[in-house]
Amino acid sequence: DTAVSQTPKYLVTQMGNDKSIKCEQNLGHDTMYWYKQDSKKFLKIMFSYNNKELIINETVPNRFSPKSPDKAHLNLHINSLELGDSAVYFCASSLQTTGGNQPQHFGDGTRLSIL
């Protein structure tokens, strides 16, 4: 019973292409996030949505566009992929955005490789 699931797990594509990563959570959480983990394993938040509303947009290039059709889904669309976009992208969710008792649950990531 996967709590936060991402697809695909691996994505290999050419520079300049457009791709999407999907995320779904079955925890009944209100808030969802996208994080990027670089080759040195550094994790940085990109976006968060609370009940389909954008809360955090962490100075990510416009080529990245999150879309939340409902509070259980947060997809990430990336236009004109660049070499520097190669990374592991993690989706996460939490019950609320505030309050320390709302841990964030992470998916297993999507490894994006740009050729």
Add this chain to the structure above:
Amino acid sequence: QQQVKQSPQSLIVQKGGIPIINCAYENTAFDYFPWYQQFPGKGPALLIAIRPDVSEKKEGRFTISFNKSAKQFSLHIMDSQPGDSATYFCAALSWGGKLIFGQGTELSVKP
């Protein structure tokens, strides 16, 4: 001010040893400090967390020590096992649910 600094970058201990990972922060507005454990090919998983009004929290073999005045906190793993070998991240919770992560510590526990 939004940074969390973590050390060491890597750590090797023998089975049964007590690895200690340290983190420091600047922003006093942070009010929740979780530790995450990540195995290869998996997402980070919450291990243990603490609020700044508590100086120590223990869950099983994992203990967080928190020094509010020094703005430092650390993770101790008692009786470490080879299965504890993973990357550990400290983090601090900022506005809007934004987790600010440390740089990570790759722990290897030798049998």
